[in-house]
Amino acid sequence: MLTSKCLRGVVTGYPLAINATIINITEVDYNPEFITRIIPKLDWEVLWRAADSIGHSDGLPQTIEPKFEENNEFLKKVHRVLLEVDIEEGNLVCPESGRRFPISKGIPNMLLTEAEVQ
């Protein structure tokens, strides 16, 4: 959902690539209604590629089925990649400029430097 459009000269800045060094899995409550509601907001292809790049795409289809809201197994898998897989340490990388945004303690730092905003 994030972009690096804040960088000067970057037009789309999307999708950001993920470089993960530490990944945590925390089990949290499953809410199928929320997952059903969030899926249309997602860019599925991008999500799949992101999940794939950190090795968590097993069982996730590359395209969404038309009646996904009835497929509980599928919703559970989406729940897992969206809410349970946390990237604790790593980087988000801008696809156009290669600029890295570090993630530390699960919090990405999207700040630019003074030089980049001038």
Next chain:
Amino acid sequence: MARRYLLWFAQEHLDFRHAEMHSIFSMLNIPLKFIENPSINLPYWIVELPSEICAKQIASRSVLLKNCLELWSRAKSEAKLHENLKSSVKNKSGKWIVTNSNNEISESHICPSELLDAVSDPNKTFKVDVETFCKHFTMKQKVEKIENFSYLPLEGAVNLNKPDVTLSYIEFYGVDPNNVPQHPCDLFFGKWIADGQRDLIKFHTLKKREFIGNTSMDAQLSIIMANQAQVAPGDVVLDPFVGSGSLLVSAAHFGGYIWGTDIDFMMLHARTRPTRVGQKVRNKEESIRGNMKQYGIRSQYLDVLVSDFSRPLWRQDLKFDALITDPPYGVREPTEKIGIEKDNYSLSEQHLDNHIPSKVEYGLPHIYSDLLNFAAQHLSIGRRLVCWYPLVRDEYLEEQLPSHPCMQLVGNSEQVLSKMTSRRLLTYQKISDDIPNMPHDPHGAAHNFRDKYFAVGEISRREKKERRAEEIAKTAFYLKAKREECKKE
């Protein structure tokens, strides 16, 4: 059948009552019909609701609501209240008997007997609560008051701990504790339906929250904000000036899934100086995620990010269901964005990793016009932006509040902060997707809160100093005079 309900409110944050209730009614799609026009000085509303379920739904959200009764009788004197109730026992028409419809006060209205019959079942235990507003009575006096209702057709046994039915008798002695009348000026009798969310204030209290900051929002106000933003289960909620995440706690409590961004790296990583008195260092576990865990709503935490709100971050077509935020006012928290005054600044490669960039002023007018533009772009239609706006009270003009053609102002309540200043909770609803390119707010310059705050403070500080100097001079003069008197003698 539509029934009448008495909504009893806490007598605080009066200016927020209408805004909170209107938001809740419209979110739940319940029509608001007053039996009596409400007065802001009185802690109750008398309304008609389509069903008891509606009353319970309202009570499950409102934090300003103390409780809700199904109203059986209301009168201006004790005798009249009993007279009405006695007539009710015989009212088999199935409707309220309204004798004089021009009368603003529903004093002589008589409820249908079926309300009373519904609880008269011999198998249902009951109790009667006596509430007196602005006057205290002993238990014995209260029991005497209860005995006066012996004519009611209640067949069941009394059970004080776990009754099936709780009846409630309220005597209202006005709101002025220095001028309490001998007899109550308003009396109510009815069946208790539900309590509001007053207990949530204690549950979410900042005193027991693990991670708080200097400007964390108090629990009650952040619940009001979540209600005004109409946060419903499964909504995606963003706070772009998240700080310690206090607003997100109440949003998540009502089922929202939460995002937060803030420019302050140290704040999000809980490495600022501790806020609590006596605490030397922050705990390692302190974080917004930790707070969510504390309240059992960890599953609704999406993420927080360190980012500069003045720069684009989100995918163009991403839509949020609600935006709630308390931007910095430039007094206790600085208004900043990334930048530097120097020209041609550059940073060497080796410093890049842990670099904390310098910041420049991000004026309040800019913040609010960015916020409204962001809302116009990223809110789903019909959804809301709820934010605080600080101002100097004397200079408040409604037409100078931040505005945007896509965002309609639907709520505006004032919380007074000091003699000179206050902040207003503004609620905007997105009404159009047709987003024009907005120039910065034309009234922006008139609203530099920080400068004014300190200018106003400066005057009063100088006044105080002068007054003190005068007083000292006076005392000195008086003492001198006295000493001379003594000498003469």
